Amino acid sequence: MAEGDNRSSNLLAVETASLEEQLQGWGEVMLMADKVLRWERAWFPPAIMGVVSLLFLIIYYLDPSVLSGVSCFVMFLCLADYLVPILAPRIFGSNKWTTEQQQRFHEICSNLVKTRRRAVGWWKRLFSLKEEKPKMYFMTMIISLAAVAWVGQQVHNLLLTYLIVTFVLLLPGLNQHGIILKYIGMAKREINKLLK
Numbered sequence: 001m002a003e004g005d006n007r008s009s010n011l012l013a014v015e016t017a018s019l020e021e022q023l024q025g026w027g028e029v030m031l032m033a034d035k036v037l038r039w040e041r042a043w044f045p046p047a048i049m050g051v052v053s054l055l056f057l058i059i060y061y062l063d064p065s066v067l068s069g070v071s072c073f074v075m076f077l078c079l080a081d082y083l084v085p086i087l088a089p090r091i092f093g094s095n096k097w098t099t100e101q102q103q104r105f106h107e108i109c110s111n112l113v114k115t116r117r118r119a120v121g122w123w124k125r126l127f128s129l130k131e132e133k134p135k136m137y138f139m140t141m142i143i144s145l146a147a148v149a150w151v152g153q154q155v156h157n158l159l160l161t162y163l164i165v166t167f168v169l170l171l172p173g174l175n176q177h178g179i180i181l182k183y184i185g186m187a188k189r190e191i192n193k194l195l196k
Helices: 002-022 024-037 044-062 066-096 099-132 134-154 157-176 179-195
Strands: none
Touching: 002 024, 002 099, 024 044, 024 066, 024 099, 024 157, 044 157, 099 134, 134 157, 157 179
């Protein structure tokens, strides 16, 4: 068992090092985004919500077609991929890169690799459920997809996307400050009260 854990740790270290190498030009930007997403300052959550709201108001006002929206989004990603590694050292100053920043960058990359592994693990579990219990898989997928389709029919697409993007961007800060655990604990207590 220890050999499997050691192999997994080594694989995690290799994947993290590979990701660090790929994202080296984005290091300063990732550190700044990490500070914002973890709410290191009190005004970061309202700033996140303001920027997301402004972006979605622009999208609502322009009302692009799906093809135009996807094209503009991919074009923005291509521009960022090209310009950020060039401009980031000039804006942030690469000579200021400290060991503390390098360690935080390593932690961010490690967390990204772990998140990707969790997503792949859930995906594999889903397919193992399909193999082991096909009826359970079928019923679960039909019910969950029908619920998602119903929600998608009841709520406007742009509003639903806005709510999802806002929640995903606020999630690291909610987690960092223990807000999620607090409300999960409250929900568990209420459920326990109802069951008694």
